[in-house]
């Protein structure tokens with residue numbers, strides 16, 4: 001079982017008027033950058049929540 005790709009290394013592959021597409025350099029998946037930013041935000045929120053939990057103990 002392999003860990004799911006976190007898409008940490010991406011590059012912009014195409015761009016149009018209101019969307020930008022990025023490609024993950026690790027797995028080759030392409031998604032729009034808005035989607036990618038959402039993923040980053042969620043991951044950051046999860047990391048911060050974990051930190052807060054640790055701080056409370």
Ligand SMILES: [Zn+2]
Nearest residue numbers: 005007024027
């Ligand atoms: Zn990936």
